[in-house]
Amino acid sequence: MSNVEQSIDVDVPLSIAYNQWTQFESFPEFMEGVESVTQLTETRNRWVTEIGGQTREFVTEITEQHPDERIAWTTVEGDLKQSGVVTFHYLEENKTRVMIQLDWDPEGAAEKIGSALGVDSKRVKGDAERFKTFIEGRGLETGGWRGDVS
Incomplete structure (x- = not known):
C-alpha cells in the first residue's frame, strides 16, 4: 500500500474550497489523468482515469463527509484499490489549507516502480496546485453539496 500526503493553502474562504471539492464531476479540470467522474448517487462516483497509458475504472463511496471539515472515501468496485481523506482548515477569512491523504495499492511493475520513485506524490502535488489555480481563478x-455522511 502506498501513502501520499499533500497540503496546499488556497486564497479563498473555507466554505468555497470545501464546496468546490464536493463537485466531483469538475475534477478532470484540475486532476491529471482523470478522464471523467460521474456522480451516481450522493455518495457514489464512477471514475475513469488514465495512468501511465492504462485506463482504470472504479467506483468510490464517500464514507464520511462533514461540511467545511472533511471528505473521506474508499473504492467499492473496479480495478483500483484506494482510500483517502481531504480535510479543510481555516487559516484566515480568505485562506484555507486543504490537506490530502491518499492510500492506494499499486498493481504491476510500472505502478510499483512509479510509486517507489514518488510519481504518485508528484501527481497529487500537481493536482493540488491546479486546484489552487482553478478555485482562486x-x-x-461551481456548486456545493453540504450533506453530512457519518
Whole structure:
C-alpha cells in the first residue's frame, strides 16, 4: 500500500474550497489523468482515469463527509484499490489549507516502480496546485453539496 500526503493553502474562504471539492464531476479540470467522474448517487462516483497509458475504472463511496471539515472515501468496485481523506482548515477569512491523504495499492511493475520513485506524490502535488489555480481563478465554487455522511 502506498501513502501520499499533500497540503496546499488556497486564497479563498473555507466554505468555497470545501464546496468546490464536493463537485466531483469538475475534477478532470484540475486532476491529471482523470478522464471523467460521474456522480451516481450522493455518495457514489464512477471514475475513469488514465495512468501511465492504462485506463482504470472504479467506483468510490464517500464514507464520511462533514461540511467545511472533511471528505473521506474508499473504492467499492473496479480495478483500483484506494482510500483517502481531504480535510479543510481555516487559516484566515480568505485562506484555507486543504490537506490530502491518499492510500492506494499499486498493481504491476510500472505502478510499483512509479510509486517507489514518488510519481504518485508528484501527481497529487500537481493536482493540488491546479486546484489552487482553478478555485482562486474562479473566486467562487461551481456548486456545493453540504450533506453530512457519518
